[in-house]
Amino acid sequence: MANKTLGLDSNLYQYFQQVSVREVDILKALREETQKYPTARMQIAPEQGQFMALLVQLMKAKKTLDIGVFTGYSALVVALALPSDGQVIACDVDEKMTQIAQQFWQKAGVSHKINLQLAPALETLDHLIAQGENNTFDFAFIDADKSNNNNYYEKALWLVKPGGLIAIDNVLWGGKVADPDIKDNRTEKIRNFNQKLHQDPRIALSIVPIADGLTLALKK
Numbered sequence: 001m002a003n004k005t006l007g008l009d010s011n012l013y014q015y016f017q018q019v020s021v022r023e024v025d026i027l028k029a030l031r032e033e034t035q036k037y038p039t040a041r042m043q044i045a046p047e048q049g050q051f052m053a054l055l056v057q058l059m060k061a062k063k064t065l066d067i068g069v070f071t072g073y074s075a076l077v078v079a080l081a082l083p084s085d086g087q088v089i090a091c092d093v094d095e096k097m098t099q100i101a102q103q104f105w106q107k108a109g110v111s112h113k114i115n116l117q118l119a120p121a122l123e124t125l126d127h128l129i130a131q132g133e134n135n136t137f138d139f140a141f142i143d144a145d146k147s148n149n150n151n152y153y154e155k156a157l158w159l160v161k162p163g164g165l166i167a168i169d170n171v172l173w174g175g176k177v178a179d180p181d182i183k184d185n186r187t188e189k190i191r192n193f194n195q196k197l198h199q200d201p202r203i204a205l206s207i208v209p210i211a212d213g214l215t216l217a218l219k220k
């Protein structure tokens with residue numbers, strides 16, 4: 001027994017995946033397709049996708065944001081968990097990778113739920129704010145360029161409802177955030193961001209050490 005978070009060696013991690021992950025075929029197929037690309041590790045882990053889908057179901061979310069689409073796994077796993085009139089506004093600038101995303105959204109029969117915005121996400125978010133979409137989103141997932149985490153978070157905080165949830169990926173950054181000798185720009189930005197959220201009175205906070213660390217910020 002342990003009353004602190006376990007470190008998972010590969011044996012325990014394998015067991016954890018065996019008894020928890022229920023990845024459906026279309027998500028498996030997207031994972032296999034994404035493996036062909038050198039940036040495949042940008043894809044979220046299946047246990048994380050499943051956890052996010054559970055959160056979205058728990059909240060009975062209808063309207064969500066996906067900031068940083070890549071090959072579309074997070075948008076797909078969330079769209080599959082949304083009701084038929086649910087909506088994901090998906091933001092990315094990468095035309096090539098989002099083409100893969102769109103193919104899989106179509107195959108999965110959820111493309112009507114996903115609205116891809118091929119533009120810098122900050123512009124899309126500003127546009128939504130200008131259109132009066134503040135306090136209308138249930139859930140936002142931030143997994144894009146890490147140096148902009150704080151900007152995405154601040155805009156998402158306008159857009160989600162009180163009681164809505166913002167999830168931010170890679171907050172443990174492969175462990176680099178805990179090593180004071182590592183001082184590169186992105187690590188410092190993630191460290192500052194984590195510290196800021198720890199003190200932020202506008203949210204209830206939990207950092208879940210799943211995959212590369214997932215911050216959950218519930219807007220008060």
Ligand code: CA
Pocket residue numbers: 042043044143169170
């Ligand atoms: Ca990520």
